[in-house]
Amino acid sequence: MSESANATTTGSTAKAEPTTATRPPIVEIDGLGHTYGRIDVLEDVSFDVPAGEVTAIIGPNGAGKTTLIRDIVGLQEPTAGTVDYRIPDVPRPIGYLQQRPAFRPGQTVKQAIAFYGSLVGETEADTVRRLERVGLGAATDRAVGALSGGMTRLAGIAQATVGDPPLVVLDEPASGLDPGMSVRIFEIAEELAAAGAAVLVSSHNLALVERTAGRVVLLDDGTVARIGAPADLNGELGTESLLDAFDAAVAGDSKTVSVRGGST
Numbered sequence: 569m570s571e572s573a574n575a576t577t578t579g580s581t582a583k584a585e586p587t588t589a590t591r592p593p594i595v596e597i598d599g600l601g602h603t604y605g606r607i608d609v610l611e612d613v614s615f616d617v618p619a620g621e622v623t624a625i626i627g628p629n630g631a632g633k634t635t636l637i638r639d640i641v642g643l644q645e646p647t648a649g650t651v652d653y654r655i656p657d658v659p660r661p662i663g664y665l666q667q668r669p670a671f672r673p674g675q676t677v678k679q680a681i682a683f684y685g686s687l688v689g690e691t692e693a694d695t696v697r698r699l700e701r702v703g704l705g706a707a708t709d710r711a712v713g714a715l716s717g718g719m720t721r722l723a724g725i726a727q728a729t730v731g732d733p734p735l736v737v738l739d740e741p742a743s744g745l746d747p748g749m750s751v752r753i754f755e756i757a758e759e760l761a762a763a764g765a766a767v768l769v770s771s772h773n774l775a776l777v778e779r780t781a782g783r784v785v786l787l788d789d790g791t792v793a794r795i796g797a798p799a800d801l802n803g804e805l806g807t808e809s810l811l812d813a814f815d816a817a818v819a820g821d822s823k824t825v826s827v828r829g830g831s832t
């Protein structure tokens with residue numbers, strides 16, 4: 569976690585089935601900006617990530633989703649604004665699936681995940697359970713280097729859930745997965761939220777986001793263009809689906825990547 573990210577641990581926990589309005593925020597993002605060199609990639613981004621819900625970040629390629637996620641998990645510091653954590657005092661506060669998960673070569677899948685488990689007191693049985701949950705029960709003894717891209721992502725999702733962190737952040741968890749596994753991964757996100765975690769997901773799979781997310785943050789060109797429950801966004805924009813809402817809300821040509829600060 570970034571030292572400068574105003575980490576606070578106030579011990580807030582989810583109460584039984586609170587409404588969206590009363591769910592305690594696990595992370596509060598306020599006025600966040602991110603500049604790479606002279607290029608402003610994110611500007612004045614503010615929203616909360618509540619416990620017990622899936623919050624989805626959506627937006628066109630290059631909108632700034634991964635930059636925002638890396639700021640939130642503390643891998644880099646925002647250049648403006650704050651990220652305040654209201655995470656209980658637990659061995660593993662944040663579980664994170666990066667966009668391109670990687671494991672130490674030479675290990676089996678089970679060894680790779682068991683390593684993370686050993687850091688938080690989990691047993692081999694816990695490791696196997698986590699791998700079975702993501703559909704890798706038959707691949708536990710396979711070398712990590714021999715996994716397909718989709719299988720590597722599934723192992724990354726298992727890794728992100730080790731220790732049952734109160735904040736789980738998944739950057740494009742369904743990327744490269746077949747339709748059935750994509751559905752399963754969003755079900756897992758839903759299960760984690762139902763168990764009380766704050767789950768933050770970035771995804772281009774708008775059908776699954778619409779089905780799963782309690783709230784959607786639509787990033788466009790580095791700013792929050794819309795925020796709300798999928799049904800609320802559809803209501804605001806007069807659309808029937810999140811895909812239509814996305815098209816209606818995103819400025820510019822959807823077939824061209826918007827590059828802030830020009831082509832350099």
Ligand SMILES: Nc1ncnc2c1ncn2[C@@H]1O[C@H](COP(=O)(O)OP(=O)(O)OP(=O)(O)O)[C@@H](O)[C@H]1O
Pocket residue numbers: 604609627628629630631632633634635636826827828
């Ligand atoms: N380390 C970096 N240095 C300079 N520019 C960067 C860096 N990382 C990202 N960018 C730029 O920031 C912008 C946002 O990138 P980011 O990866 O956050 O977008 P994204 O919404 O996650 O995109 P995608 O949906 O394609 O994964 C892009 O223009 C990208 O080129």
